[in-house]
Each structure stands twice: as C-alpha cells, then as structure tokens.
Amino acid sequence: MRRIVFLCRVIAPALFVMFSGCQPEPVLPGLDYKISRSSWDSLPALQVRIAFQPAENGKTRLLFADNAWGQDSLWNTVKDLRMHAGQGTSVINRDSGWVEISHATGTGPLEVGYKIIQDQPLSGDPSLTYRPIVQPEYFHVFAHNLLMVPEHYQAGGKAGEGQGQASGEGFGNRAAVRLSWEGWEAPGVVHNSFGSQQPEQDLGAIDLDRFMSAVFVGGDFRVLTADVKGNTVHLAIRGDWIPFSPEEVMDLLRQTLAAQRDFWQDHSQPYFTVTMRPFSLERGSSYQGTGLTNSFATSVSNNASTSLDQLVYLFNHELMHNWIGHAIENESEEAQYWFSEGFTEYYTAKNIAAYGIAGKDWGYYIEAVNEKIRQLAASPVRTAPNSDITYENFWSSRDYEKLPYYRGFLFAFYLDQQIRAVSERRKSLDNLMRDLLKDSREKGIKLSGGHFVKRANAYLVEDLQPFFHKYIENGELLPLEDYFRDLELDFKTGADLFHLGFTFSPERDSVISVDPESAAFASGVRKGDRVLSRSIYMGATDKEVELVVRRNGREYPVSYLPRRKEPIPQLLDTPENREALSK
Ligand SMILES: [Zn+2]
Incomplete structure (x- = not known):
C-alpha cells in the first residue's frame, strides 16, 4: 500500500487519477496537533496536544523515536506526558520508541499532551540541530522530534522502517492532518515545510512519511x-x-x-x-x-x-x-552514488557557471574540474572498485564517502564533452539528464548502471558499456590528459596535492609514521612525537599546518604547507577553453 502511495508522489498526475479512480478513497483518520508556547521547570517548552482516533483493540501506541538522525536519548526532551482526564493509562518504552496507551474501545478521539524541551545547551556543535531547540525567543524542531504519530496510522508499523505491509486499518500511511500554533503572534513567526505565518494549518490528506520529513520554526x-x-x-x-x-x-x-x-x-x-x-x-x-x-x-x-x-x-x-537522487532515484543507494553524488556535484559546478549564479562564470567550472582531478589524485582509495562503496565504508571512511563525488563528477564531465563532440554541440549531457527524469516520472524507472548506459548510448557512436565498466565499476582513472588533447583543450601538467605527510595515532595525539619525502619531515615532524596542539585545514594546500610537538621532554613548534607535486593535468583558464567548454 505504501508503495503505491509513494509512486503516486513521483509519477505523472494522469496515473494518479487512474489509481484513485479505480480504488475508492478510504475516509482518513484525523490527526490534530495543537502546539503552544509553554514552560517546564523554568525552561521554555513547546506544549503539544495531539487528538487522534484510537486503535480498535484498546491499545494505541504513539511513536516517538529515542534514536534518530545521529541523536540518542531524545525521550529526555519529552516531559509531562499525560492523557486527557479519565481516558486511560500510558506506559513509555523508550528503547522501542513508543508510548503505549490503554483505553476503552469504541470511544471517540483520544487526546494526549506532552511538552518538548531543549535538553542540551546551545554550542558550536552543529549536530545539535537534530535535537529540539527551544529557546525563549524561538524554536527549531524537526517533525520526528516534536510530533508523535499513532502507530496504527502507518502502513508498516514503526516510522522509518521502510516498506511494510498495509495496516489493518487500511489508511495507507495517510492521515488528515491539522496543526494549530499558539503563542507566536506578530511580530513572531510560525513557519514550516507546509506554510508560512499560518496559525491554523489544514494539510488535508497527507502521506505520513512526507509529513514526518519536515522542519518547524517559530519566534524571532x-x-x-x-x-x-x-x-x-x-x-x-x-x-x-x-x-x-x-x-x-x-x-x-x-x-x-x-x-x-x-x-x-x-x-x-x-x-x-x-x-x-x-x-x-x-x-x-x-x-x-x-x-x-x-x-x-x-x-x-x-x-x-x-x-x-x-x-x-x-x-x-x-x-x-x-531531482538527482529524489525525482531520479537510485536503484540501489550506494551502488549509484557515482550518479546521485557525482552528477549532483557536476551540475552544481556547471549550472553555477552556465546560469551565472552569484556572478560566477566558466572560470568557476574550469576550477571545479581541476579541483576534482586533484581531489581524486590525492585520494588513497582512488582506484577502488565501485563495489567497495558500501554502506559501511561510506559512513565510516571519509575517503570512501568522497570517492563517488570525485569519480562521478569526472565521468559526467567526460560524458558531457563526448556527447557535445559527437552531436557537434547540438546535444549535451543535459539532454540525457532530462531523459532520465522523464523515465523516472512517467515510467517509474530507477537509476541503474544498465539503464544509464542504455539511455546514454542514444547520444553516442560507441557503446558506453565497456567504458562504464572500466572507469566506474572497476574504478580505473580516466585518461584525462589524452582526452584534453583530443578535445584540443589547453592544459598544464603538475599540481599541488594536499599531503599532510604524517599519520596520526587513532587518538590523534601522536605521530605514528612520517613520509621522509614530505614537507612535514623537512620541517621536523618525527615518528613518536606527541602532538600537543594542532591547526590543520584538511584539504587546503595554501594554509599552513601548525603543530606543537613534544619529543624527549622538549616542545617544538612546527609549521609547513601540506602539499606535494603530482604530474596530473589541469585545465588552463583561457578564453579558448571557456569558449570550447561553454558554447
Ligand atoms: Zn549530496
């Protein structure tokens, strides 16, 4: 059920009409939230009151995840949970992320109230964004850490579990949602993913996954x-x-x-x-x-x-x-990061240049190509096969995380220029991208290597498959120097790559090895040094690394530019290159 509802979100309106025409709309249960300004134990708080249709068996679970978006113990932010007088009793199960309410059956809507507070002080830690922020002047919360949802409203049970079976109630993961806000009257603001400055918000029938993927802010x-x-x-x-x-x-x-x-x-x-x-x-x-x-x-x-x-x-x-990643969805998340991250990265640079965003021009694009060549060359996993870009590697290693950005970008660049050359500049990768969007919206086709190659081949003379296999699947480095020569682009060979020159201990408080050819070694860093303080701009070749190290009871300050030369090609920012790449 959820699957079909989900598809309705992304496929053409005509198909949606077909679907809703052949299946009568169920009467959707209501979900009413009242959120007002409040306090708890002298802290500012958001008072939430939720009214909902209880489950038929006399036990209703309201979902509220204790762990979400990299944050744990989110139940610490929930205070004063209570039922409307005489309606039943509740038991909280933090680990499972729900509160279970026992109530009489055959009654009307139930009402539950609770308060949300900020449980950690504001700091420079950006991940605090993903906990509720409730200050006297404003609030900043995401749906999943403000609003509880009845489990039986959802298609597959728990929120965020992905595909599930249809629920017994047949609501298809949708509800008729209303929100009302109190306490942020002008000049205060109420603003969120569904509207601006609306104290009463009637969202109508909404998919609960869409509803729970939202941000709410208010105040100043x-x-x-x-x-x-x-x-x-x-x-x-x-x-x-x-x-x-x-x-x-x-x-x-x-x-x-x-x-x-x-x-x-x-x-x-x-x-x-x-x-x-x-x-x-x-x-x-x-x-x-x-x-x-x-x-x-x-x-x-x-x-x-x-x-x-x-x-x-x-x-x-x-x-x-x-569009890239959402409207055109990867068939298998990590396996197509070369597309969803690499092509996003490419069109970030290309569109900024092509549309002159923030006054940028094709010099920005040329520098972006050069930067990706340098970043890929500096990556210790630059020739890892695509199959190594797994969930585990992607989330645990910054090298693997960034690999599809660099590799995919350069592949997109290559293909874009190839299509432009073959079509004598009448077509480009842009056309192929819009084909892929159409395939996704009209036919529900997800992005896979096979589908991509098939669609790309329509713009090329030679079959892309062996090329794709070699440079994306096997991870070989693109022969960019030869390619620049073929395209008659001006380039130089040789660039500075970021090179720290030594390896930290896992605790990052001592040096476990030093490259004897590096600037780090030349400036005096030695194996076994204790690192007392450090200032390092990772990836920046023009900012000095500054360290204070201790060796044999003495302290030494060290500074050097963290770079090494590599014979890699770099495009020149010349009028001819700009012309060749943009026209
Ligand atoms: Zn991204």
Missing part, C-alpha cells in the same frame, strides 16, 4: 519571500549575520531555484522554503543542510570565516538533489 525568525515563475519561495532566517545579509542569501536562493527549475524544465513545486539557523563557532566555518518535504533546513556558522561562496555551493548541491 524573519521570513523573506520571492516568486520564481509564479511559485512561492521563502527563506526563514534568524539572527544578525556577520558574513552576509539575509537579502543576499534570499537572492542566492532565488537565483539557484530559478536556474535549476529552468534546467530541468520543471516549475511544478508551488511552495518551497529554506530555514537557516546560525550557530556560533570560534574557528573555521561549518555548514550543513537537510533536504525535506518542500523544504531544506540549514545550519550555518555565523563568523567571519564563513562566506557566501560556501552557501552558493551548499544550495546548488543540495537543491539539485530534488
């Missing part, structure tokens, strides 16, 4: 609004920003969405919002984003080391996932 946020070809785009942002103004961020968002929707010829999303939460960070910059229903939630360090350029990349990469 500012809401900026733009129109992209008749569709509304919001930015909800709070705080005084050091590196840029909210208007600059909004303008960047508008440019990015307009460019991407034009690129895909897809202006079908009537409402979209981005939330942006500042956090303080003493050194360096940090930013992260999460793609959600109709929305994108970001947290960004607010200091002088953060720049608008980082947001240009973040917005363009993350919002591109609306």
Whole structure:
C-alpha cells in the first residue's frame, strides 16, 4: 500500500487519477496537533496536544523515536506526558520508541499532551540541530522530534522502517492532518515545510512519511519571500549575520531555484522554503543542510570565516538533489552514488557557471574540474572498485564517502564533452539528464548502471558499456590528459596535492609514521612525537599546518604547507577553453 502511495508522489498526475479512480478513497483518520508556547521547570517548552482516533483493540501506541538522525536519548526532551482526564493509562518504552496507551474501545478521539524541551545547551556543535531547540525567543524542531504519530496510522508499523505491509486499518500511511500554533503572534513567526505565518494549518490528506520529513520554526525568525515563475519561495532566517545579509542569501536562493527549475524544465513545486539557523563557532566555518518535504533546513556558522561562496555551493548541491537522487532515484543507494553524488556535484559546478549564479562564470567550472582531478589524485582509495562503496565504508571512511563525488563528477564531465563532440554541440549531457527524469516520472524507472548506459548510448557512436565498466565499476582513472588533447583543450601538467605527510595515532595525539619525502619531515615532524596542539585545514594546500610537538621532554613548534607535486593535468583558464567548454 505504501508503495503505491509513494509512486503516486513521483509519477505523472494522469496515473494518479487512474489509481484513485479505480480504488475508492478510504475516509482518513484525523490527526490534530495543537502546539503552544509553554514552560517546564523554568525552561521554555513547546506544549503539544495531539487528538487522534484510537486503535480498535484498546491499545494505541504513539511513536516517538529515542534514536534518530545521529541523536540518542531524545525521550529526555519529552516531559509531562499525560492523557486527557479519565481516558486511560500510558506506559513509555523508550528503547522501542513508543508510548503505549490503554483505553476503552469504541470511544471517540483520544487526546494526549506532552511538552518538548531543549535538553542540551546551545554550542558550536552543529549536530545539535537534530535535537529540539527551544529557546525563549524561538524554536527549531524537526517533525520526528516534536510530533508523535499513532502507530496504527502507518502502513508498516514503526516510522522509518521502510516498506511494510498495509495496516489493518487500511489508511495507507495517510492521515488528515491539522496543526494549530499558539503563542507566536506578530511580530513572531510560525513557519514550516507546509506554510508560512499560518496559525491554523489544514494539510488535508497527507502521506505520513512526507509529513514526518519536515522542519518547524517559530519566534524571532524573519521570513523573506520571492516568486520564481509564479511559485512561492521563502527563506526563514534568524539572527544578525556577520558574513552576509539575509537579502543576499534570499537572492542566492532565488537565483539557484530559478536556474535549476529552468534546467530541468520543471516549475511544478508551488511552495518551497529554506530555514537557516546560525550557530556560533570560534574557528573555521561549518555548514550543513537537510533536504525535506518542500523544504531544506540549514545550519550555518555565523563568523567571519564563513562566506557566501560556501552557501552558493551548499544550495546548488543540495537543491539539485530534488531531482538527482529524489525525482531520479537510485536503484540501489550506494551502488549509484557515482550518479546521485557525482552528477549532483557536476551540475552544481556547471549550472553555477552556465546560469551565472552569484556572478560566477566558466572560470568557476574550469576550477571545479581541476579541483576534482586533484581531489581524486590525492585520494588513497582512488582506484577502488565501485563495489567497495558500501554502506559501511561510506559512513565510516571519509575517503570512501568522497570517492563517488570525485569519480562521478569526472565521468559526467567526460560524458558531457563526448556527447557535445559527437552531436557537434547540438546535444549535451543535459539532454540525457532530462531523459532520465522523464523515465523516472512517467515510467517509474530507477537509476541503474544498465539503464544509464542504455539511455546514454542514444547520444553516442560507441557503446558506453565497456567504458562504464572500466572507469566506474572497476574504478580505473580516466585518461584525462589524452582526452584534453583530443578535445584540443589547453592544459598544464603538475599540481599541488594536499599531503599532510604524517599519520596520526587513532587518538590523534601522536605521530605514528612520517613520509621522509614530505614537507612535514623537512620541517621536523618525527615518528613518536606527541602532538600537543594542532591547526590543520584538511584539504587546503595554501594554509599552513601548525603543530606543537613534544619529543624527549622538549616542545617544538612546527609549521609547513601540506602539499606535494603530482604530474596530473589541469585545465588552463583561457578564453579558448571557456569558449570550447561553454558554447
Ligand atoms: Zn549530496
């Protein structure tokens, strides 16, 4: 059941009509939430009241995950859970992520109330974004850490378990959801994935997975609004920003969405919002984003080391996932990261250049190609086969995590230029991308290597399969130097790669080996040194590594540029290259 409902989300409206025409709509159960400003033990809190249809057997479970999105003990944020007087008794099972309510059968809706508080102080730890943030001036929460959902409303039982069987009640994982907000009257703000400044929100019948993939903010946020070809785009942002103004961020968002929707010829999303939460960070910059229903939630360090350029990349990469990765879904998650991450990375650079986002031009694209060549060359797993990019490796090793970004990008670059050359610049990889979107939306075809090759072959003279096998599946390095020569692109050979030059102990407090050819060795780092302090910009070849090490009871300060030369090709940023790559 959930499967069909899910497909209705992504396939053409015509098929949806067919589906709903041949199966009568069940009357969906209601799910009413009232969220109001409150307090608990002198802390600010959100009071949530939920009214729902109880399960027929007299026992209803409300789901609330204790572990989610890298956070544990989320039940610590739930206080004062109570039933409406006389309606029943409740037992919380934190480990299983639910509260079970025993109640009389055959009654009307039940009502349960609870409070959500912030259980850890705000800090520069960006992962705190994924716990409830409830301050006197504002709140920032995700659906799964604010709202409980009755288990029997869901198609497969527990939230987030993936595909399940149809529920006994036959609701198909949908409910008629209403939200009402109290306590953030003007000039306060109520803003979320489903609307802006609406104290009463009637979401109608909504898929619960979509509903539970949402962000809710309120309080002293500012809401900026733009129109992209008749569709509304919001930015909800709070705080005084050091590196840029909210208007600059909004303008960047508008440019990015307009460019991407034009690129895909897809202006079908009537409402979209981005939330942006500042956090303080003493050194360096940090930013992260999460793609959600109709929305994108970001947290960004607010200091002088953060720049608008980082947001240009973040917005363009993350919002591109609306199509690459979501609308065009991988058949098997990790096996096609070369596509969902690598091609997203490629179109981040290409679209920023092609549409002149934030004033960038084709020089940005050329530098992006060069950077990917350097990053891949510096990767210790650069020739690992695609089958090594497994769930375990991807989440435990930054080298494996980044490999499909680099490899997929360069493969996309290669293929783009190949299609342009074969078609005498009448076609490009852009056409193939739109073919893949159509296949997904109209036929529900997911992205696999086989399907990709088949669709790509329509634009090529030679079968892509052996090439795909060699460079994606087997992971060999693309012969880019020969290719640049074929394409008559100007390039130089030789570039600086990031090279720390020594290996840390697992605790990162001592040196377990040093490359004798490295700048680290030349500047005095030795095996066995205790590292007392360190300042390292990972990946940056132009920022000095600064260490204080202790050896034989003495302390030594060390600094050096962490790089080594490699004979790899780099495109030159010349008018001829710009012309050749863009026209
Ligand atoms: Zn991504």
